[in-house]
Amino acid sequence: MTAIRKRSSILIMIVIFLLVLLGSGGFYTIYLTHTIKTDAEITNKLGIIRGSLQRLSKLELAGIQDDELIQDIDLRINEFKENKIKLYDKKNEIQYALGDLCGTWTPLKESIYTYRTEQSSQSKKVLLEESEEAWTKSNSMVMASQLVSRNKVDKYQTSFMFFGTNLILGVVLIFLIKRYVKDTLEHLVNYDGLTKVYNRRYFNEYLNHEMEKSERYNKNLSLIMFDIDHFKKVNDTYGHDVGDSVLKELSDLIQAHIRKCDILARIGGEEFAIIATETNVDNGLVFSEKLRKIVEEYDFKHIGKITISLGVTQFNHGDNSDLIYKRADTALYKAKNNGRNRSEIEIQLSYKTNS
Structure with a gap:
């Protein structure tokens, strides 16, 4: 015992x-x-x-x-x-x-x-x-x-x-x-902590993966970058809490109107990007205009109407992520400089010097 x-x-x-x-x-x-x-x-x-x-x-x-x-x-x-x-x-x-x-x-x-x-x-x-x-x-x-x-x-x-x-x-x-x-x-x-869409790190990995597929199988691929027009005024007028709410609403709105095969990501501040697979730059422009009009007609909870500007480009053989990003970014700034609330394309073949 x-x-x-x-x-x-x-x-x-x-x-x-x-x-x-x-x-x-x-x-x-x-x-x-x-x-x-x-x-x-x-x-x-x-x-x-x-x-x-x-x-x-x-x-x-x-x-x-x-x-x-x-x-x-x-x-x-x-x-x-x-x-x-x-x-x-x-x-x-x-x-x-x-x-x-x-x-x-x-x-x-x-x-x-x-x-x-x-x-x-x-x-x-x-x-x-x-x-x-x-x-x-x-x-x-x-x-x-x-x-x-x-x-x-x-x-x-x-x-x-x-x-x-x-x-x-x-x-x-x-x-x-x-x-x-x-x-x-x-x-x-x-994922981005605020909007719950993909973040830039994942977006970059996915973009490189899709570019490799496009290169290997000769398939179309478009990149769309967009941001909110005059977003600073939203934060200054309504506060950052409302600004965050707008970013969430916009993310949900865009996510609901893209295809399941497309990827939406927040890549910084009020700037977003979409990878549109099996899509050339002309169809990418049509797609971006569709999204632009959807946002333009949507009533956001706290502030009513906002607009977005979009830049569109497509994958060209020999591209890397820097080149396609630069073209999409250039197209976005063209949209900004041409009056905002519009889509622009940039189809320059390459930033490289041909040998």
Whole structure:
């Protein structure tokens, strides 16, 4: 009897010990899940800063002055500097990278204002150099954020291995959590947190995949880029909450009127893109005009009517993602410059020099 009691006591202690391990591991897993989700959102916000810096320089060199974009970059950077966005960054890797970016952002703005008043070869050279430096620092900032998140994911996987040594309950628990986390991470990595459509990372992967298919099987493929006309006025007049609501409504509206084989993504701010498979540029233009009219006639919940401008291009043999993006972006800016609420196409064969 004494031996049985002793063995029971040992088993109870082991069970309690395992439950404590499972409990502590569970709490740690919950913490990681929460911070990984936040890290994914932060990486997306930092990626928007990086993309906006590149876009700003392109606009300035094209003679398009966009003070609203400068203010938007300032606002996004200041949100991180003033800790309005919480960082789970114990080693301050992201903060250090952000500090480096701030050190290059001010000179970049100065070079932009100098270039506006004196468009010489020297001022252009300085603008290009400062732009490249700022992009490099912003890219380092994004990479630092991704590294922080990746390290947490690695720790998360280690915690699964630890659970595997425990009771059957632990194994079952690990399996359920792993499935949940895997689905959650895949969703966070592939989808935009606000609009729930695909994000730019997934869009780029899918575009490259479809371009390879088009190249191999000689099939048509169109890229449509669009954004909301005068969206800054929406935020200024109604507030960012209403602006976010408009982005969600627009995403739902467009998603409901594209084919199942098409892919819609938010690629930054109020800018979206669509991959239209089996579609040449002429049909892509017809499709974009259909979407434009649908948006124009739609009554948005808080603000009523808005319009969008669209740029359309098609895949040409030998294209890479940069070339097709540039053409679609050029078409979009043609639509903007030609009065907005319209669609334009860009079918230049290539930006490459033929040998």
